[in-house]
Amino acid sequence: MTKQIITISRAFGSGGHTIGQEVAKRLGIPFYDKELVDEVAKQSGFHADFIKEAGEYAPVSSSFLFSIAVSPNPLSTMHTMSMADQLFVYQTNVIRNLAEKGPCVIVGRCADYILREREDALHVFIHADMAYRAERIVRLYGETKQTPDKRLAEKDNKRKVYYKHYTNRNWGDAQNYHLCLNSGLIGIDKCTDIIVDVARMYE
Amino acid sequence: MTKQIITISRAFGSGGHTIGQEVAKRLGIPFYDKELVDEVAKQSGFHADFIKEAGEYAPVSSSFLFSIAVSPNPLSTMHTMSMADQLFVYQTNVIRNLAEKGPCVIVGRCADYILREREDALHVFIHADMAYRAERIVRLYGETKQTPDKRLAEKDNKRKVYYKHYTNRNWGDAQNYHLCLNSGLIGIDKCTDIIVDVARMYE
Secondary structure (H helix, E strand, C coil): CCCCEEEEEECCCCCHHHHHHHHHHHHCCCEECHHHHHHHHHHHCCCHHHHHHHCCCCCCCCCHHHHHHCCCCHHHHHHHCCHHHHHHHHHHHHHHHHHHHCCEEEECCCHHHHCCCCCCEEEEEEECCHHHHHHHHHHHHCCCCCCHHHHHHHHHHHHHHHHHHHHCCCCCEHHHCCEEEEHHHHCHHHHHHHHHHHHHCCC | CCCCEEEEEECCCCCHHHHHHHHHHHHCCCEECHHHHHHHHHHHCCCHHHHHHHCCCCCCCCCHHHHHHCCCCHHHHHHHCCHHHHHHHHHHHHHHHHHHHCCEEEECCCHHHHCCCCCCEEEEEEECCHHHHHHHHHHHHCCCCCCHHHHHHHHHHHHHHHHHHHHCCCCCEHHHCCEEEEHHHHCHHHHHHHHHHHHHCCC
16 A cells, blocks of 8 residues: 655654655655644635634543543534534544545644554654754744753653643653654755655555 | 675574575585684583573563663673673673674674674674474474464564663664565575675675
8 A cells, every 4th residue: 555645743942843844745745734724714614714723722621532432422512622622523523634635644633543544644754853853943933932851851751741631642652653853963855865765665 | 895794684484594504615614603602611610501591581670781881891880780680791792703803694693783883893683573483393393382473472472582681772773784585485595595695795
Protein backbone atom coordinates (compact mmCIF):
# COMPACT_ATOMS: atom_id res chain seq x y z
CA MET A 1 0.00 0.00 0.00
CA THR A 2 1.54 3.30 -1.07
CA LYS A 3 2.19 5.72 1.75
CA GLN A 4 0.23 8.63 0.35
CA ILE A 5 -0.54 10.59 3.49
CA ILE A 6 2.34 11.89 5.54
CA THR A 7 1.66 13.43 8.94
CA ILE A 8 4.38 15.52 10.53
CA SER A 9 4.27 16.07 14.29
CA ARG A 10 7.02 18.27 15.59
CA ALA A 11 8.62 20.06 18.50
CA PHE A 12 8.44 23.83 18.03
CA GLY A 13 11.45 25.15 16.15
CA SER A 14 12.72 21.78 14.98
CA GLY A 15 11.92 22.42 11.32
CA GLY A 16 8.83 20.25 10.97
CA HIS A 17 7.08 22.80 8.77
CA THR A 18 10.10 23.20 6.50
CA ILE A 19 10.64 19.47 6.24
CA GLY A 20 6.94 18.92 5.52
CA GLN A 21 7.04 21.52 2.74
CA GLU A 22 10.13 19.97 1.17
CA VAL A 23 8.71 16.46 1.36
CA ALA A 24 5.48 17.64 -0.31
CA LYS A 25 7.47 19.38 -3.04
CA ARG A 26 9.62 16.32 -3.71
CA LEU A 27 6.62 14.00 -3.85
CA GLY A 28 4.56 16.49 -5.85
CA ILE A 29 1.67 16.44 -3.40
CA PRO A 30 -0.29 19.14 -1.52
CA PHE A 31 1.04 20.52 1.77
CA TYR A 32 -1.26 21.55 4.64
CA ASP A 33 -0.15 23.46 7.71
CA LYS A 34 -1.66 26.91 8.09
CA GLU A 35 -3.54 26.09 4.89
CA LEU A 36 -5.76 23.89 7.06
CA VAL A 37 -6.84 26.91 9.05
CA ASP A 38 -8.66 28.51 6.10
CA GLU A 39 -10.49 25.29 5.33
CA VAL A 40 -11.53 24.88 8.96
CA ALA A 41 -12.64 28.54 9.09
CA LYS A 42 -14.81 27.98 6.04
CA GLN A 43 -16.48 24.88 7.45
CA SER A 44 -16.88 25.92 11.06
CA GLY A 45 -17.58 29.60 10.80
CA PHE A 46 -14.89 30.24 13.43
CA HIS A 47 -12.50 33.11 12.77
CA ALA A 48 -9.04 32.13 11.47
CA ASP A 49 -7.32 33.84 14.42
CA PHE A 50 -9.36 31.84 16.92
CA ILE A 51 -8.56 28.65 15.04
CA LYS A 52 -4.82 29.39 15.11
CA GLU A 53 -4.92 30.13 18.87
CA ALA A 54 -7.18 27.25 19.85
CA GLY A 55 -5.01 24.94 17.76
CA GLU A 56 -2.46 25.15 20.54
CA TYR A 57 -4.52 25.33 23.75
CA ALA A 58 -6.43 22.40 25.15
CA PRO A 59 -9.41 23.46 27.23
CA VAL A 60 -9.15 22.87 30.96
CA SER A 61 -12.40 20.97 31.04
CA SER A 62 -13.78 17.49 31.10
CA SER A 63 -12.35 14.87 28.83
CA PHE A 64 -12.97 15.45 25.16
CA LEU A 65 -12.69 11.77 24.44
CA PHE A 66 -15.28 11.00 27.10
CA SER A 67 -17.71 13.44 25.47
CA ILE A 68 -17.16 11.72 22.15
CA ALA A 69 -17.40 8.24 23.64
CA VAL A 70 -20.75 8.80 25.33
CA SER A 71 -22.25 10.57 22.36
CA PRO A 72 -23.89 8.47 19.64
CA ASN A 73 -23.51 11.39 17.27
CA PRO A 74 -20.82 13.88 18.24
CA LEU A 75 -22.11 16.48 15.80
CA SER A 76 -25.45 16.59 17.60
CA THR A 77 -23.89 17.08 21.02
CA MET A 78 -21.29 19.58 19.92
CA HIS A 79 -23.15 22.49 21.46
CA THR A 80 -22.39 21.00 24.88
CA MET A 81 -18.62 21.08 24.22
CA SER A 82 -16.22 23.93 24.76
CA MET A 83 -15.50 25.99 21.63
CA ALA A 84 -12.01 24.55 21.44
CA ASP A 85 -13.40 21.02 21.48
CA GLN A 86 -16.00 21.93 18.84
CA LEU A 87 -13.20 23.30 16.73
CA PHE A 88 -11.35 20.02 17.07
CA VAL A 89 -14.31 18.12 15.70
CA TYR A 90 -14.36 20.38 12.61
CA GLN A 91 -10.60 20.08 12.27
CA THR A 92 -10.86 16.29 12.44
CA ASN A 93 -13.39 16.24 9.62
CA VAL A 94 -11.27 18.55 7.48
CA ILE A 95 -8.22 16.33 8.01
CA ARG A 96 -10.14 13.14 7.22
CA ASN A 97 -11.57 14.68 4.05
CA LEU A 98 -8.18 15.90 2.89
CA ALA A 99 -6.78 12.40 3.36
CA GLU A 100 -9.71 10.96 1.40
CA LYS A 101 -9.13 13.43 -1.43
CA GLY A 102 -5.65 12.06 -2.05
CA PRO A 103 -1.92 12.15 -1.23
CA CYS A 104 -0.80 15.06 0.94
CA VAL A 105 1.43 16.16 3.80
CA ILE A 106 -0.30 17.41 6.97
CA VAL A 107 1.52 19.17 9.80
CA GLY A 108 0.40 18.97 13.42
CA ARG A 109 -3.18 19.06 14.72
CA CYS A 110 -3.07 15.47 15.99
CA ALA A 111 -3.31 14.31 12.38
CA ASP A 112 -1.25 11.22 13.22
CA TYR A 113 -3.92 10.19 15.72
CA ILE A 114 -6.88 11.20 13.54
CA LEU A 115 -5.51 9.15 10.63
CA ARG A 116 -4.11 6.32 12.76
CA GLU A 117 -6.18 3.65 11.08
CA ARG A 118 -5.27 4.54 7.53
CA GLU A 119 -2.78 2.01 6.21
CA ASP A 120 -1.66 4.51 3.60
CA ALA A 121 -0.46 7.01 6.21
CA LEU A 122 3.15 7.49 7.32
CA HIS A 123 3.52 9.22 10.69
CA VAL A 124 6.66 11.23 11.40
CA PHE A 125 7.86 13.08 14.53
CA ILE A 126 10.56 15.77 14.19
CA HIS A 127 12.51 17.04 17.19
CA ALA A 128 15.88 18.57 18.08
CA ASP A 129 17.76 19.73 21.13
CA MET A 130 17.02 23.06 22.81
CA ALA A 131 20.09 24.88 21.49
CA TYR A 132 19.29 24.08 17.85
CA ARG A 133 15.65 25.04 18.22
CA ALA A 134 16.41 28.21 20.19
CA GLU A 135 18.71 29.45 17.42
CA ARG A 136 16.09 28.69 14.76
CA ILE A 137 13.14 30.35 16.46
CA VAL A 138 15.08 33.56 17.00
CA ARG A 139 16.52 33.55 13.48
CA LEU A 140 13.40 32.46 11.57
CA TYR A 141 10.49 33.63 13.70
CA GLY A 142 12.07 36.60 15.45
CA GLU A 143 10.97 35.08 18.75
CA THR A 144 12.46 37.53 21.19
CA LYS A 145 9.73 38.45 23.70
CA GLN A 146 10.76 35.66 26.03
CA THR A 147 14.06 33.86 26.34
CA PRO A 148 14.08 31.16 23.66
CA ASP A 149 14.34 28.34 26.19
CA LYS A 150 11.26 29.59 28.02
CA ARG A 151 9.35 29.96 24.78
CA LEU A 152 10.32 26.44 23.66
CA ALA A 153 9.36 24.88 26.98
CA GLU A 154 6.03 26.70 26.90
CA LYS A 155 5.17 25.63 23.34
CA ASP A 156 6.25 22.03 23.95
CA ASN A 157 4.16 21.86 27.07
CA LYS A 158 1.09 23.24 25.28
CA ARG A 159 1.48 20.65 22.56
CA LYS A 160 1.84 17.82 25.11
CA VAL A 161 -1.33 18.90 26.90
CA TYR A 162 -3.26 19.46 23.66
CA TYR A 163 -2.24 16.07 22.30
CA LYS A 164 -3.05 14.27 25.55
CA HIS A 165 -6.45 15.94 25.78
CA TYR A 166 -7.52 14.97 22.28
CA THR A 167 -5.81 11.58 21.87
CA ASN A 168 -5.08 10.26 25.35
CA ARG A 169 -1.60 9.41 24.06
CA ASN A 170 1.76 10.85 25.05
CA TRP A 171 3.09 13.35 22.58
CA GLY A 172 6.59 12.41 21.45
CA ASP A 173 6.31 8.74 22.42
CA ALA A 174 8.26 7.00 19.65
CA GLN A 175 5.68 4.23 19.36
CA ASN A 176 3.03 6.67 18.11
CA TYR A 177 5.05 7.31 14.94
CA HIS A 178 6.73 5.31 12.20
CA LEU A 179 9.77 7.58 12.05
CA CYS A 180 11.20 10.00 14.63
CA LEU A 181 14.09 12.15 13.50
CA ASN A 182 16.38 14.52 15.37
CA SER A 183 16.62 17.29 12.78
CA GLY A 184 19.39 19.10 14.65
CA LEU A 185 21.68 16.13 14.26
CA ILE A 186 20.46 14.67 10.99
CA GLY A 187 19.74 17.97 9.24
CA ILE A 188 16.64 19.22 7.46
CA ASP A 189 17.75 17.90 4.06
CA LYS A 190 18.59 14.41 5.26
CA CYS A 191 15.33 14.21 7.22
CA THR A 192 13.52 15.06 3.99
CA ASP A 193 15.51 12.40 2.12
CA ILE A 194 14.67 9.72 4.69
CA ILE A 195 10.95 10.52 4.73
CA VAL A 196 10.69 10.64 0.93
CA ASP A 197 12.68 7.41 0.68
CA VAL A 198 10.42 5.57 3.12
CA ALA A 199 7.24 6.96 1.52
CA ARG A 200 8.46 5.81 -1.90
CA MET A 201 9.22 2.27 -0.66
CA TYR A 202 5.54 1.67 -1.11
CA GLU A 203 5.22 2.84 -4.67
CA MET B 1 32.43 14.33 14.13
CA THR B 2 32.08 10.80 12.82
CA LYS B 3 29.32 8.80 14.43
CA GLN B 4 31.42 5.87 15.53
CA ILE B 5 29.34 4.50 18.37
CA ILE B 6 25.83 3.33 17.62
CA THR B 7 23.52 2.41 20.48
CA ILE B 8 20.41 0.40 19.70
CA SER B 9 17.55 0.48 22.18
CA ARG B 10 14.62 -1.70 21.22
CA ALA B 11 11.23 -3.11 22.06
CA PHE B 12 11.42 -6.87 22.51
CA GLY B 13 10.88 -8.70 19.24
CA SER B 14 11.24 -5.68 17.00
CA GLY B 15 14.52 -6.85 15.47
CA GLY B 16 16.90 -4.52 17.29
CA HIS B 17 19.51 -7.24 17.70
CA THR B 18 19.33 -8.25 14.02
CA ILE B 19 19.47 -4.65 12.86
CA GLY B 20 22.40 -3.95 15.18
CA GLN B 21 24.30 -6.96 13.80
CA GLU B 22 23.67 -5.91 10.21
CA VAL B 23 24.70 -2.32 10.87
CA ALA B 24 27.92 -3.50 12.51
CA LYS B 25 28.64 -5.81 9.58
CA ARG B 26 28.02 -3.06 7.01
CA LEU B 27 30.22 -0.58 8.86
CA GLY B 28 32.87 -3.20 9.63
CA ILE B 29 32.81 -2.54 13.37
CA PRO B 30 32.37 -4.73 16.47
CA PHE B 31 28.91 -5.67 17.69
CA TYR B 32 28.06 -6.04 21.39
CA ASP B 33 24.85 -7.52 22.74
CA LYS B 34 25.24 -10.75 24.69
CA GLU B 35 28.96 -10.31 24.03
CA LEU B 36 28.86 -7.63 26.72
CA VAL B 37 27.78 -10.20 29.27
CA ASP B 38 31.07 -12.10 29.09
CA GLU B 39 33.07 -8.93 29.53
CA VAL B 40 30.96 -7.86 32.51
CA ALA B 41 31.26 -11.36 34.01
CA LYS B 42 35.04 -11.14 33.72
CA GLN B 43 35.25 -7.75 35.39
CA SER B 44 32.63 -8.14 38.09
CA GLY B 45 32.98 -11.77 39.05
CA PHE B 46 29.21 -12.16 38.69
CA HIS B 47 27.97 -15.27 36.88
CA ALA B 48 26.87 -14.77 33.26
CA ASP B 49 23.38 -16.10 34.04
CA PHE B 50 22.89 -13.59 36.84
CA ILE B 51 24.09 -10.81 34.54
CA LYS B 52 21.61 -11.78 31.82
CA GLU B 53 18.71 -11.91 34.33
CA ALA B 54 19.62 -8.75 36.21
CA GLY B 55 20.04 -6.97 32.89
CA GLU B 56 16.26 -6.94 32.66
CA TYR B 57 15.07 -6.46 36.24
CA ALA B 58 15.43 -3.20 38.13
CA PRO B 59 15.63 -3.69 41.89
CA VAL B 60 12.64 -2.51 43.88
CA SER B 61 14.79 -0.37 46.12
CA SER B 62 15.89 3.16 46.69
CA SER B 63 16.93 5.28 43.76
CA PHE B 64 20.10 4.15 42.08
CA LEU B 65 20.77 7.66 40.84
CA PHE B 66 20.42 9.04 44.36
CA SER B 67 23.03 6.55 45.61
CA ILE B 68 25.36 7.66 42.85
CA ALA B 69 24.64 11.34 43.40
CA VAL B 70 25.41 11.32 47.12
CA SER B 71 28.51 9.20 46.73
CA PRO B 72 31.82 10.95 46.00
CA ASN B 73 33.17 7.66 44.69
CA PRO B 74 30.52 5.15 43.62
CA LEU B 75 33.02 2.30 43.54
CA SER B 76 33.74 2.74 47.23
CA THR B 77 30.07 2.69 48.21
CA MET B 78 29.08 -0.15 45.94
CA HIS B 79 28.85 -2.62 48.79
CA THR B 80 25.86 -0.65 50.05
CA MET B 81 23.97 -1.12 46.77
CA SER B 82 21.80 -4.04 45.68
CA MET B 83 23.60 -6.60 43.55
CA ALA B 84 21.66 -5.48 40.50
CA ASP B 85 22.79 -1.90 41.04
CA GLN B 86 26.38 -3.02 41.56
CA LEU B 87 26.14 -4.93 38.31
CA PHE B 88 24.95 -1.78 36.58
CA VAL B 89 28.05 0.09 37.72
CA TYR B 90 30.29 -2.63 36.21
CA GLN B 91 28.18 -2.68 33.06
CA THR B 92 28.51 1.11 32.76
CA ASN B 93 32.29 0.89 32.97
CA VAL B 94 32.42 -1.88 30.38
CA ILE B 95 30.26 0.16 27.99
CA ARG B 96 32.32 3.31 28.48
CA ASN B 97 35.56 1.40 27.88
CA LEU B 98 34.22 -0.26 24.74
CA ALA B 99 33.23 3.18 23.39
CA GLU B 100 36.71 4.50 24.23
CA LYS B 101 38.34 1.56 22.43
CA GLY B 102 36.72 2.55 19.13
CA PRO B 103 33.74 2.31 16.78
CA CYS B 104 31.12 -0.28 17.72
CA VAL B 105 27.42 -1.08 17.93
CA ILE B 106 25.98 -1.67 21.42
CA VAL B 107 22.51 -3.10 22.04
CA GLY B 108 20.43 -2.24 25.09
CA ARG B 109 21.69 -1.84 28.67
CA CYS B 110 20.92 1.90 28.80
CA ALA B 111 23.96 2.47 26.57
CA ASP B 112 22.24 5.49 25.02
CA TYR B 113 22.07 7.10 28.46
CA ILE B 114 25.54 5.99 29.56
CA LEU B 115 27.08 7.44 26.37
CA ARG B 116 24.76 10.45 26.15
CA GLU B 117 27.58 12.98 26.30
CA ARG B 118 29.67 11.45 23.54
CA GLU B 119 29.32 13.54 20.40
CA ASP B 120 30.42 10.57 18.33
CA ALA B 121 27.46 8.45 19.41
CA LEU B 122 24.28 7.88 17.39
CA HIS B 123 21.32 6.70 19.45
CA VAL B 124 18.64 4.59 17.79
CA PHE B 125 15.32 3.17 19.07
CA ILE B 126 13.68 0.28 17.22
CA HIS B 127 10.03 -0.64 17.75
CA ALA B 128 7.10 -2.27 15.96
CA ASP B 129 3.47 -3.06 16.56
CA MET B 130 2.38 -6.00 18.70
CA ALA B 131 1.33 -8.25 15.81
CA TYR B 132 4.70 -7.98 14.05
CA ARG B 133 6.63 -8.58 17.26
CA ALA B 134 4.39 -11.46 18.40
CA GLU B 135 4.98 -13.29 15.11
CA ARG B 136 8.74 -12.77 15.39
CA ILE B 137 9.17 -13.91 18.98
CA VAL B 138 7.29 -17.13 18.32
CA ARG B 139 9.09 -17.79 15.05
CA LEU B 140 12.61 -16.78 16.11
CA TYR B 141 12.72 -17.38 19.83
CA GLY B 142 10.13 -20.14 20.18
CA GLU B 143 8.42 -18.02 22.81
CA THR B 144 5.39 -20.16 23.56
CA LYS B 145 5.12 -20.44 27.36
CA GLN B 146 2.88 -17.39 27.55
CA THR B 147 0.71 -15.83 24.91
CA PRO B 148 2.96 -13.60 22.80
CA ASP B 149 1.07 -10.44 23.69
CA LYS B 150 1.49 -11.15 27.39
CA ARG B 151 5.18 -11.89 26.94
CA LEU B 152 5.70 -8.69 24.94
CA ALA B 153 3.88 -6.54 27.47
CA GLU B 154 5.90 -8.09 30.29
CA LYS B 155 9.26 -7.53 28.59
CA ASP B 156 8.38 -3.98 27.56
CA ASN B 157 7.33 -3.16 31.06
CA LYS B 158 10.53 -4.56 32.55
CA ARG B 159 12.58 -2.47 30.15
CA LYS B 160 10.61 0.67 30.99
CA VAL B 161 11.13 0.15 34.71
CA TYR B 162 14.82 -0.77 34.31
CA TYR B 163 15.48 2.27 32.14
CA LYS B 164 13.63 4.61 34.49
CA HIS B 165 15.46 3.27 37.52
CA TYR B 166 18.90 3.74 36.02
CA THR B 167 18.42 6.88 33.92
CA ASN B 168 15.37 8.69 35.29
CA ARG B 169 14.23 9.04 31.67
CA ASN B 170 11.23 7.53 29.91
CA TRP B 171 12.12 4.56 27.75
CA GLY B 172 10.85 5.05 24.21
CA ASP B 173 10.55 8.84 24.44
CA ALA B 174 11.58 9.97 20.95
CA GLN B 175 13.64 12.84 22.31
CA ASN B 176 16.10 10.44 23.98
CA TYR B 177 17.23 9.13 20.58
CA HIS B 178 18.43 10.55 17.27
CA LEU B 179 16.45 8.05 15.19
CA CYS B 180 13.37 5.98 16.07
CA LEU B 181 12.26 3.46 13.49
CA ASN B 182 9.17 1.24 13.25
CA SER B 183 10.82 -1.92 11.92
CA GLY B 184 7.49 -3.61 11.22
CA LEU B 185 6.56 -0.91 8.73
CA ILE B 186 9.97 0.09 7.42
CA GLY B 187 11.53 -3.39 7.43
CA ILE B 188 14.77 -4.67 8.95
CA ASP B 189 16.79 -4.00 5.78
CA LYS B 190 15.59 -0.44 5.29
CA CYS B 191 16.15 0.32 8.99
CA THR B 192 19.73 -0.90 8.54
CA ASP B 193 20.13 1.27 5.42
CA ILE B 194 18.87 4.38 7.23
CA ILE B 195 21.14 3.90 10.25
CA VAL B 196 24.22 3.17 8.14
CA ASP B 197 23.40 6.17 5.92
CA VAL B 198 23.09 8.56 8.87
CA ALA B 199 26.23 7.17 10.57
CA ARG B 200 28.18 7.66 7.34
CA MET B 201 27.01 11.28 6.95
CA TYR B 202 29.73 12.09 9.41
CA GLU B 203 32.59 10.38 7.66
